[in-house]
Amino acid sequence: MSDDPSRLTHLAASGEANMVDVSEKAETVRTAIAGATVTMQPQTLQTILTGDAKKGDVIGTARIAGIMAAKRTHELIPLCHPLLLTKVAIEIEADELLPGLRIRATARLTGKTGVEMEALTAASVAALTIYDMAKAVDKGMRIGDVALIEKTGGKSGTWRKGAE
Amino acid sequence: MSDDPSRLTHLAASGEANMVDVSEKAETVRTAIAGATVTMQPQTLQTILTGDAKKGDVIGTARIAGIMAAKRTHELIPLCHPLLLTKVAIEIEADELLPGLRIRATARLTGKTGVEMEALTAASVAALTIYDMAKAVDKGMRIGDVALIEKTGGKSGTWRKGAE
């Protein structure tokens, strides 16, 4: 997106923040995958996973919240362009070693800008929703590793975490 | 908020997610402070901090985004109550050891429910905004340590991270 790695594209010549002009960019299929974790007490994880019929609701609610948040990314992040997401999917899995839950959010569209922020926002809001639903039993939960895992499409092509 | 630590208050007897009834809770002054970090390449931090007039914009934009997001927490987190925030403040500081930026968000209100989610949402969206504004030079940035630092007010009183 920039040949000069020290140039932040959201900043105009004078240093003022403005929405980057993407009018001339090509419409291509673009995908982004982002991850996040919610680390918690082992008992909190068990309550979420084995509680009577509760599992479905905590994880299911977080998934819905993440999907809905992806659609509102441009309202939350000041310089993001509005765009027409064609897919959002959220996977949430237990990880006994954290211990806690691992979130993976995928966003896709055919358009002029990438969807990294949509995937990251989906993962973040899914994580915040898990915190909200379990905070009555564990206020010390911690959200971490909110990061881009992979992006494809667009002029800059494919990018993978750890393969820089 | 619950004597039985295995009870998730957002779940009805039958395990269905519903908004907790807070009609009978007292109106008290409630404050919550949440933190988050954005870890990045040293050069990215320098670009943000020393670029020509750019610092103010990246950090200033993130602060505004976090404040605005706090006000919309109940739209994003399915079971959060709408509430009347009386204060939101965001502090963002450089930390050369991360290296990266540390975010601290404070939310306050006089009301029937706590503002933990508002502080956490503010910190998360401020962090996502920093990611957005610097991602052209560093896609490998990582948001972490999104956690409650302190809460005061309400029936459950004061809680501090690490003092459980």
Added chain:
Amino acid sequence: MSDDPSRLTHLAASGEANMVDVSEKAETVRTAIAGATVTMQPQTLQTILTGDAKKGDVIGTARIAGIMAAKRTHELIPLCHPLLLTKVAIEIEADELLPGLRIRATARLTGKTGVEMEALTAASVAALTIYDMAKAVDKGMRIGDVALIEKTGGKSGTWRKGAE
């Protein structure tokens, strides 16, 4: 709310629509319960109820959508006041005789205005979400009986459907 049954309170003397002034109304606990039905093919109901693990998601997603919509009622209905809901709950049950699903939405707050519109909006959006999730197999579904079942609190006191 009006002694003259022909007076629509949202209309000023000149017939112009404006938001009613509730500044002088007392803050009381107010509750409203609204209902709605979604009538569908028997096979559609069975697909929702008995499909492999699908039940939880259709009904669970509709419940979350209804709760979130209740919080945004004042954004959708032009002359509704913003208010601080203290509870929203959605129940959804199968009714083989419709055949279809019955929705019951409860809204509550301590405030100056009633929450009838919040309960009705929650029931409507839960019903629309069921339609959305099952429309691939049954476009002929019909939403009906969207009506107030009961309201309590406020100057006009208790009202029950059928007991007028």
Added chain:
Amino acid sequence: MSDDPSRLTHLAASGEANMVDVSEKAETVRTAIAGATVTMQPQTLQTILTGDAKKGDVIGTARIAGIMAAKRTHELIPLCHPLLLTKVAIEIEADELLPGLRIRATARLTGKTGVEMEALTAASVAALTIYDMAKAVDKGMRIGDVALIEKTGGKSGTWRKGAE
């Protein structure tokens, strides 16, 4: 949209709700028409229709509310895609036999997904707005027959109510 009538397209293999991937669908002109009714006391209908200059406002306000709601469908219905509506129109007519008002909402776009939910949401919110503006004189009003009347465009082609 599906050859297997028992398959709900919003549900992934594992039964988890996710937004359907429409990246590969063709952009075509798609139209949907939905209807709704608001049944009320004869006197309520007369108040709306013959009140001094009031008619325009109740019906006009409901029409505006329905149009604005259509644009926010993807914010309300969790798994709806954001899309670029090119037309929304709402017609509202009195029906002395109900007695009450009949609403007809039309939505159109050139895009990858149908606009059934946009038309249904527009009709529902127009009906809710009528309820809101007349509830001071008639809390027993009932919204019904919220249903798709016709859709055209897209892979599944034309569908008409009653012609299945």
Added chain:
Amino acid sequence: MSDDPSRLTHLAASGEANMVDVSEKAETVRTAIAGATVTMQPQTLQTILTGDAKKGDVIGTARIAGIMAAKRTHELIPLCHPLLLTKVAIEIEADELLPGLRIRATARLTGKTGVEMEALTAASVAALTIYDMAKAVDKGMRIGDVALIEKTGGKSGTWRKGAE
């Protein structure tokens, strides 16, 4: 609100923008009235006023838009507090001398902060809506005199335009 006229209350000591803490402010009835004008070609005004049945719609639509915008002021203006408006009213009158339309918006609540921004936002959005609906015939219209006319309530008491 400040004894030192050079102190902008939204700015913290370090010059960073943050939402002012109003936790300690008293809840009082607060009212604000704001005005705006839309200046246009005489023929445009006549088209709005005398067109067949058109008057109600342009002016009526602008009034609804202004009321709805008042409720979303805190989403638009970064440092505004969310609040519970108890009244919003918009009056729009023709002024042949402008020539054009004069808008007057009134907002009221019982709360901890003033409603100047809500009245100003309502007037602005009503004016923008008039522009939108008539721009096909007159792109040269001009919105002006967007200003506070009067405010009452709160610690600083009554303020009237021109009486400073």
Added chain:
Amino acid sequence: MSDDPSRLTHLAASGEANMVDVSEKAETVRTAIAGATVTMQPQTLQTILTGDAKKGDVIGTARIAGIMAAKRTHELIPLCHPLLLTKVAIEIEADELLPGLRIRATARLTGKTGVEMEALTAASVAALTIYDMAKAVDKGMRIGDVALIEKTGGKSGTWRKGAE
């Protein structure tokens, strides 16, 4: 957009307001530039411009608010189409002769409808944000000259203020 200058395109034959059908319009690059002024006391302008580190925040916050508002124009203006802005930029300059600040907002997209309302909404909300941030020291500020400066693209081609 209309050969008959007395025809307001938002009004159907019967005078009812509806969203214009743009399904058949061509996708072209369209740009609009709008302006606005905020007139204030000379001392208020000095406070904004020379206060310790304050300048960046008032003007920077207003710029962010304007950009974010542009993206929400279709939520605020009832008959505006949702669209995919590809660029929004806000410039704010001091004008000692007003005295006050001059705002210039540019909006661009490739699409079926013009972006005049997006530019005008951006300029208006930037102006309202300046008012909000300085109102503690100067309630008599006045927003004026909110007008279209230039538009290009679309069937009606280029239009410039004063060149009609």
